[in-house]
Amino acid sequence: MIENMGYRSLVVLEHLGKIAQFALRIVVCLLGRPYRIRRIVADVYDAGVLSLPVVCLSGVVVGGTLSLLGYTTLVRFGAEEALGALVGLSVIRELGPVLTALLVTGRAGSAIAAEIATMVTTEQLDGLRMMSVDPVDFVVSPKALALLIVMPLLAGLFIVFALMGGYGVAVGLLGVDGGSFMASMEGSVKFWNDVIGSFSKAITFGALTGLIATYRGYISEPTAAGVSAATTGTVVVGSVAILICDFFLNGFWGV
Amino acid sequence: MKRSPLRDLIVGIFVLCGLVSIGYLSIELGGLYYSGPAGFKLIATFDEVGDLKPRSAVVIAGVRVGQVVSIELDDILRARCELDVDPNLELDVETSAAIKTAGLLGEKFIALEPGGSDEMLESGDEIDRTVSALSIESLVGKFVNDTGLEGD
Amino acid sequence: MSEPEEPEFRIAFDGVSLKRGERVIFDGLSCGFPRGRVSVVLGGSGAGKSTLIRMIGGLQRPDSGSVRVAEQDITGFSERELFKVRDRIGMLFQGGALLDSMTVAENVALPLREHTRLAEMDIESEVDRRLVAVGLSDTGHLYPRELSGGMSRRAALARAIVMDPEILLVDEPFSGLDPINVRRIEALLVDLNRHLDLTLIVTSHHMASSLRMADRLVFMVDGIAIAGPPDDLLKSADERIVEFLIAESDSFAEHHELDVTPLMDRRTTPDRRKNS
Ligand SMILES: Nc1ncnc2c1ncn2[C@@H]1O[C@H](COP(=O)(O)OP(=O)(O)OP(=O)(O)O)[C@@H](O)[C@H]1O
Ligand SMILES: [Mg+2]
Numbered sequence: 001m002i003e004n005m006g007y008r009s010l011v012v013l014e015h016l017g018k019i020a021q022f023a024l025r026i027v028v029c030l031l032g033r034p035y036r037i038r039r040i041v042a043d044v045y046d047a048g049v050l051s052l053p054v055v056c057l058s059g060v061v062v063g064g065t066l067s068l069l070g071y072t073t074l075v076r077f078g079a080e081e082a083l084g085a086l087v088g089l090s091v092i093r094e095l096g097p098v099l100t101a102l103l104v105t106g107r108a109g110s111a112i113a114a115e116i117a118t119m120v121t122t123e124q125l126d127g128l129r130m131m132s133v134d135p136v137d138f139v140v141s142p143k144a145l146a147l148l149i150v151m152p153l154l155a156g157l158f159i160v161f162a163l164m165g166g167y168g169v170a171v172g173l174l175g176v177d178g179g180s181f182m183a184s185m186e187g188s189v190k191f192w193n194d195v196i197g198s199f200s201k202a203i204t205f206g207a208l209t210g211l212i213a214t215y216r217g218y219i220s221e222p223t224a225a226g227v228s229a230a231t232t233g234t235v236v237v238g239s240v241a242i243l244i245c246d247f248f249l250n251g252f253w254g255v
Numbered sequence: 256m257k258r259s260p261l262r263d264l265i266v267g268i269f270v271l272c273g274l275v276s277i278g279y280l281s282i283e284l285g286g287l288y289y290s291g292p293a294g295f296k297l298i299a300t301f302d303e304v305g306d307l308k309p310r311s312a313v314v315i316a317g318v319r320v321g322q323v324v325s326i327e328l329d330d331i332l333r334a335r336c337e338l339d340v341d342p343n344l345e346l347d348v349e350t351s352a353a354i355k356t357a358g359l360l361g362e363k364f365i366a367l368e369p370g371g372s373d374e375m376l377e378s379g380d381e382i383d384r385t386v387s388a389l390s391i392e393s394l395v396g397k398f399v400n401d402t403g404l405e406g407d
Numbered sequence: 408m409s410e411p412e413e414p415e416f417r418i419a420f421d422g423v424s425l426k427r428g429e430r431v432i433f434d435g436l437s438c439g440f441p442r443g444r445v446s447v448v449l450g451g452s453g454a455g456k457s458t459l460i461r462m463i464g465g466l467q468r469p470d471s472g473s474v475r476v477a478e479q480d481i482t483g484f485s486e487r488e489l490f491k492v493r494d495r496i497g498m499l500f501q502g503g504a505l506l507d508s509m510t511v512a513e514n515v516a517l518p519l520r521e522h523t524r525l526a527e528m529d530i531e532s533e534v535d536r537r538l539v540a541v542g543l544s545d546t547g548h549l550y551p552r553e554l555s556g557g558m559s560r561r562a563a564l565a566r567a568i569v570m571d572p573e574i575l576l577v578d579e580p581f582s583g584l585d586p587i588n589v590r591r592i593e594a595l596l597v598d599l600n601r602h603l604d605l606t607l608i609v610t611s612h613h614m615a616s617s618l619r620m621a622d623r624l625v626f627m628v629d630g631i632a633i634a635g636p637p638d639d640l641l642k643s644a645d646e647r648i649v650e651f652l653i654a655e656s657d658s659f660a661e662h663h664e665l666d667v668t669p670l671m672d673r674r675t676t677p678d679r680r681k682n683s
Binding site: 127134 | 570
């Protein structure tokens with residue numbers, strides 16, 4: 001049992017080392033060559049545009065829910081003007097980047113892992129190698145970069161839609177004054193702490209998801225079970241990594 | 256890798272929307288810029304600035320006219336703030352600068368109040384009359400001290 | 408098996424061993440593939456033909472022994488060094504290995520786009536030429552998922568030869584093809600070999616076309632290779648070859664009007680059967 005745990009932590013460490021090397025290879029590929037614009041655009045389409053509906057819808061719902069819950073608490077203290085601040089701060093600082101990252105990991109990260117794993121299974125990556133084309137350069141790095149690009153954009157859209165949802169529920173449903181909602185939000189949200197912090201998180205999560213999804217696909221076993229393990233692994237490891245990373249980033253940016 | 260103009264267009268629109276939303280959050284909500292006219296430098300030195308920061312607002316009569324550029328310690332350990340304000344303002348040498356707080360616990364900003372002199376400030380001049388930040392913490396501390404409520 | 412003459416080997420295996428898990432795949436395998444000739448690798452399913460081909464491409468490293476390709480021992484090569492060797496190799500994978508996110512034409516054009524600065528027009532005409540050669544004109548716009556197994560293998564062959572390699576490795580080019588296309592691909596391969604002095608290595612179950620093409624046969628049995636000119640090998644008394652030939656004897660006999668009875672006789676001899 002204890003032996004097993006020791007072995008497992010060794011495996012985890014080994015993977016961490018390999019992920020670091022893999023990340024380095026991706027960075028070298030991205031810096032070393034003229035960008036593969038066409039492939040990156042295609043991957044941004046797959047990861048970003050196709051994630052739009054789920055991200056925007058979730059944003060509206062989360063913002064609305066936050067307004068509803070926040071109002072019932074704040075109204076007891078007669079502080080319902082602070083609703084804008086509450087919705088704005090929690091969406092921008094925390095929920096926006098984290099929920100977007102979780103959604104994108106589930107939707108685009110898993111798809112990327114499955115696609116790369118399938119390419120391993122059907123020898124497509126070996127085929128590239130035999131044509132003297134590095135699969136990390138040709139397949140992996142455009143996808144990793146696409147997730148990095150897409151994450152802050154989607155987080156921005158998520159936040160805007162969440163604020164719209166929050167505003168809609170607060171003003172339309174709960175009868176809060178629209179002006180005071182916006183004023184309280186604008187007064188409490190600060191550029192350096194909140195907005196920059198939020199997008200730093202989103203970019204970090206984008207890099208993290210891109211790395212985990214591509215790595216997990218790349219090392220998968222060449223079987224159908226390998227493909228499904230890569231998909232599940234990406235979602236599980238990716239989500240946990242995002243939450244842990246968020247914890248440390250919150251500590252770093254201060255509360 | 257196939258050329259697909261429609262997809263390229265959609266990706267372009269998507270990126271644009273994302274950037275616009277980030278821009279909106281940064282500028283509108285975050286107050287990234289004081290976008291009004293600027294270029295007139297003033298120096299104001301305070302004993303205590305509280306949590307005034309670079310980019311904090313400079314206002315006259317509640318209207319934003321500029322921002323704090325930098326905050327440094329001078330040689331006698333006071334906080335020397337450089338302000339950047341609207342050059343169209345006619346500020347006289349008796350103008351005073353006070354650090355105030357929006358609401359009870361809100362953000363710090365510098366409020367300028369014009370005086371009555373005929374002599375005008377030039378860019379780079381120092382404002383002599385300054386009122387430092389009142390911090391809630393020190394007020395509370397003072398109250399506790401004065402009334403002898405402080406624990407042992 | 409002693410070599411009758413020592414031809415110049417473009418590719419040579421020397422004492423190569425490979426284990427996958429508990430399974431011994433190569434057990435001190437040594438053999439060579441002569442320059443500018445057609446070598447056909449025969450062997451039962453699972454004998455290690457694909458593994459042999461992958462090893463020549465550096466996709467699979469041996470546990471011990473050395474693999475020489477174009478006068479270089481590639482066993483210890485880094486990926487970057489392997490790329491230099493692979494620039495001279497074209498390879499057809501058993502499954503085709505076409506990129507399924509791209510059309511057939513884009514697949515065939517990929518090596519040209521990656522490694523040459525040809526104009527788009529030249530690339531297109533080159534791609535068309537290769538697709539016609541494998542009998543796939545008018546399929547350039549299709550995606551691999553829209554092709555049949557045999558079609559995608561032919562498309563992959565077009566991709567493998569588009570850079571005019573010096574060495575061409577083809578894994579099972581005939582499986583799943585109709586007789587007309589077997590002939591077409593066979594003729595294409597022979598043609599490439601004759602005109603471009605291509606070193607060609609083909610794995611196959613297809614005895615008839617193998618024997619028509621082969622300058623040299625390589626039998627994979629029990630983790631080693633038995634190689635030599637076809638005539639010598641077919642007349643050989645090695646029971647492992649005989650076993651294999653008998654299994655293939657029906658189609659073999661059909662195409663070559665060969666009398667298989669002597670083979671059958673040998674097979675039924677008790678002392679020849681016990682080692683198999
Ligand atoms: N990834 C692997 N792990 C373990 N064993 C493997 C692996 N890949 C191949 N093998 C084993 O290696 C042996 C040779 O496989 P290979 O694919 O080279 O056979 P083959 O001669 O090409 O067969 P076929 O004619 O069916 O294509 C097989 O017995 C197989 O069990
Ligand atoms: Mg095979």
